[in-house]
Amino acid sequence: EVQLVESGGGLVQPGGSLRLSCAASGFTLSHYWMYWVRQAPGKGLECVSRIDDDGSSTLYTDSVKGRFTISRDNARSTLFLQMYSLRVEDTAVYYCARGNSGFDIWGQGTMVTVSS
């Protein structure tokens, strides 16, 4: 079964850090660009970051530039999002998604709550 499973979310204080992971199974991760998408409670969807198939090129939405780092380990079929200097406004469900003529496979999401 083609699947993405996120982990690593939780409660963190403002200014803190978290590392999210996304484990891929049922397909070859190295063949696809991958994305992190977030959704604040009761809000819409926001594409946070993108990484190309071999990790040589990355993009970030403006609000997370310099604070978040996307990376991947194709040998372990895992995508990562390292988040530093977290802000209250980063509170959201974070999804990883596979890029394939759109985001055709999504994980179930992991909740990140930034609060004191």
Place this chain on the structure above:
Amino acid sequence: EIVLTQSPDTLSLSPGERATLSCRASRSVSNYLLWYQQKPGQAPRLLIYDASNRATGIPARFSGSGSGTDFTLTISSLEPEDFAVYFCQLRNNWPLTFGPGTKVDIK
């Protein structure tokens, strides 16, 4: 940055009725437009890519049309499982903006 707007905000319909959802881009995106469905507590599901192509496993009652700046998602006859929120998204222009969504609820 290209902005997507969706209308209406909410569409109240009965099962069996036709749903017509609109997505408008602030400038031309050719046909690089995607549609997703999201149910409460679930991740979004890709319905339509490149404006008019159904994704794998998507029923034929879902169709997409449009190009340039104006796009439409049509559900020909609503099934009970179709009541959800629908988002459009850019495919080719970072940060791959999503529209704000249209909620289709039961009348």
